[in-house]
Amino acid sequence: MSARKRVTIPIRIEPGSDLPAAERAAVLEAVNRNRALEGALLPILHAIQDRLGWIPPRTLPLIAYELNLSRAEVHGVVSFYHYFRQHQPGEHVIFLCRAEACQAVGAVALEAHAKRALGVEFHGTSGDGRYTLEPVYCLGNCASGPSLMIDRELHGRMTPERFDELIGATSTSAASASGSASGSAT
Amino acid sequence: MQSIAEQDLGTPKRQSAKQVTLNVDGRQVTVPAGTSVLRAAAEAGLSIPKLCATDTLEAFGSCRMCLVQVEGMKGFPASCTTPVAEGMKVTTQNEKIANIRRGVMELYISDHPLDCLTCPANGHCELQDMAGAVGLREVRYGYSGANHLDAPKDESNPYFTFDASKCIVCSRCVRACDEQQGTLALTIQGRGFDSTVSASQAESFLESECVSCGACITACPTATLSEKSLIKAGQAEHSIITTCAYCGVGCSFRAEMQGEEVVRMVPNKDGHANHGHSCVKGRFAIGYATHPDRITKPMIRASISDPWKEVSWEEAIAHSASELRRIQKKYGRDSIGGITSSRCTNEETFLVQKLVRAGFGNNNVDTCARVCHSPTGYGLKQTIGESAGTQDFDSVMDADVIMVIGANPTDAHPVFASRLKKRLRAGARLIVVDPRRIDLVRSAHVKADHHLTLKPGTNVAVLNAMAHVVVTEGLVDEAFVRERCDLGNFESWARFVADPRHSPEATAAATGVDPHELRAAARLYATGGNAAIYYGLGVTEHSQGSTTVMAIANLAMATGNIGREGVGVNPLRGQNNVQGSCDMGSFPHEFSGYRHVSNDTARETFERLWGVPLSNEPGLRIPNMIDEAIDGSFKWLYVQGEDIAQSDPDTTHITAGLKAMECVIVQDLFLNETARYAHIFLPGASFLEKDGTFTNAERRISRVRKAIPPLAGMADWEVTMALANALGAPMRYNHPREIMDEIAATTPTFKGVSYARLDELGSIQWPCNDAAPTGTPVMHVDHFVRGKGQFMLTEYLATEERAGPRFPLLLTTGRILSQYNVGAQTRRTASTVWHHEDVLEIHPFDAEQRGVRDGDLVALASRIGEISLHASVTERVQPGVVYTTFHHAVTGANVVTTDNSDWATNCPEYKVTAVQVRRTNHFSDWQLRDREEGVSLRRMAKALADAAE
């Protein structure tokens, strides 16, 4: 009997106790600030994404627990809005405009180029973890399209060449700033 | 897939005083206001096509199949979400409507595999039916575009599969999990074409929050969610309505059958206890009934060290009777006795106690309720006058404040818990009194307003403190007390609890409960509207179990919370028929209907009917039988369907008693732990194999109906009867119906009960008599059954099991959802994926002090025994308290529990044992010896063992 096979035990981990400190803090702060609001979940998710750049799936148990929701409910909301990111983004997020005005001046070709250059589809992150490509519908820069936004900075009259330059440029300047946003991708 | 035998009216029934008459396709129909057009049409016999609606869920209006035209309304409203109106004129069929429906259906089918002939739902698929109903003839879109046909199948749950390729995203499953079960484990993830059903965070069902209740399966209109048993066997051809044999909720089921094989169990929509809901045990965990471990031949042996030998029924019965006569002759009339089971039917229990009283000529009969709810019987009888809960389950829907004491309904009474949670989601307030943070304290859409985390064993002190607050803060319902209760009695009680030593502040040191929290809880209970108390074994299984029950009744009477819907005192009875076995006279001092054996009128009734004189002296309780066996004066025991060697406390003492007897007869499905010490084994029959009745926690008597023939050839009642006849105490019944007639004829509270009446009404809550011909959902309505309510003084006495330096922790025990009690059944089903061993829950603080890490093997020692098991480090328990379950015999949790017991009823104090925990690397001596004995004392004769292979 002492030689009995060692079994795995169902362990009830307290929600959130296994989270990296930064994620735990981001969740708790977002929750505490918004808890009293009607429909608190959406503002909380926004606050978390603002702080972490995404909504790590492993934070959902804690969010659910804090709000007395099920994990499924939170997942349903997170997955409903494309805006909420379920994967860790690259160090830089490129929002590429796909709306009419830009389409009319070459956004389609730019999109194809960008995807090829980064080796990703929309919502994907390049293999080196540097860039995430996201579609966006009008950046309010229609007069000088095609437009894209990278790290909240707007760029107009974008061409494939300028795109290559831009990602080359950003990647060097970003080398020193990296680190904070990188963690273990899930 | 819904039951093959039920009709779906589309949307839930509405209650309303106002009736509305409308016209549907030229037919007049009158329904309660608030009813949907879809349901009104169905009641008029017109079925409107539908996919996302079903009558167990609120309408959702997403599929657009149920469109109709209504005179004076624009467009095509969805009939499932359109309420009826007076004089409304509805058209359910015309060409325009047909075209729209066909178009919608075409879209569905263009993304649906066309493998109907090999699909498990074939013949009962709603999508298929609707395609037929709308006359779909072609699908123009083809399958070349994006579709979900290759979506993977999730087979992780042991009982059902999720075949995503067949899903039409109607969200019925999601809503069933939300509304019916209240677990909210499912969601629709993504949006538009990409939306799919997801269990929790896109996990497999097994890893998700799903508790496997099966509600989503019944709700699913397609084969997406299907029982594995259905996939294997195919559709059933008939169904039989019966009652779950697991817990005290007593859910009604349809056993869907193919000949003599059960295909699947579907909860019965008309079931009054469960309204079409179920839990994992009743719905799925029935595999034990046909498990190869079932013993189907009687067996005997001369001594427990001999191997078992198979014999005929005749020989086994004759041998039992001759042993009985020999022993009674040698050691006297009182040297023998019997134990009835809360797992068997009322009729079977009644027969066993009749056998003892009339056949053995003594009152040595007891039941396993001794170890769970005997304090309920005693405590409630003393105070309000009847040994049973006061309400029906539905009453919780009228409660404003719900107080749960020492019960964990989400695990132990899941279907009731779902109703309770539904009420909480609708706004009722919740007080939890429990040393552990049970799920009700905090889970999806549930949060206790007050959680009183008392130290185990201090229930009475906490309840007295609550009463103190009620009395001293002027919260007593004086009108109620004056009218309904004994005043003198009340006054002395009020003086007693008002004493400052009972204040929350004064008792905090003993109870560990924050006085502010306690005061707030007491105020909420007393002033929050209808307040209902639900309690479980955390109340009764204590040295002051009966006192606690009385303290609960006191509190309810003082605040006027008894005698109407939404209030009351409700024991959550553990086993399927624990209420019934108590009702049927299983206690040594009481005949059926709780009449004392010294009550001459009652005794004469039985003496006249049975034609023998009966003893007016109470007989032996189980612990007395064991003690007397060890002393040498108790020698022969008949145990029907109970495993006292595993379920009763202080296992070592019990087994010593059993070993000291000359003849132990065990009647059971399996060679259980008690059978190790038996000389005669009589095979039992599962609930599927016999007719009878069970009585659930709300006093509801429901029929158990035979679905398959008894595996061993005889149902348990027939075996008892054979034994009685062999003894010369003749019993002649052709059917359990006749036993119920005898019960009704002799027991005033059952006077109006008969099988014919049960078939007619579905189920009956006793008392059922001339005054209440259809039964009594809520008791004590105008006055207490006993006349005036009696307040009892409830002095708190600390248990002798106090944590001291050698045993500094308090152990408390309980159970979990997927397993049932000693596990004899659930361990023999696929449910073991959720719980394959008992673990010890320990707080991180206590764990750290002892160097125990999560998953370590630890020794758990009390002053009477020691076992080893794995540790689970968790904050669910408070520091100083450890917790384990008792589902697995190899763990032997009851080796450490003591023989302390309730002062009034001997109900054992399972819930408090002082223990120490330390790391270890081996199993305890008891466990090793037990393992060996388990093999040696269960040996079968060689040929037999070979045959069993």
Ligand code: SF4
């Ligand atoms: S089986 Fe029950 S708990 Fe699980 S997903 Fe279905 S409804 Fe929810």
Ligand code: SF4
């Ligand atoms: S699994 Fe069934 S009930 Fe759930 S959305 Fe799909 S088809 Fe509807």
Ligand code: SF4
């Ligand atoms: S709640 Fe109880 S009675 Fe109902 S199915 Fe589950 S075990 Fe059976």
Ligand code: FES
């Ligand atoms: S359309 Fe591209 S910025 Fe407006």
Ligand code: FES
């Ligand atoms: S049944 Fe009415 S919209 Fe689906």
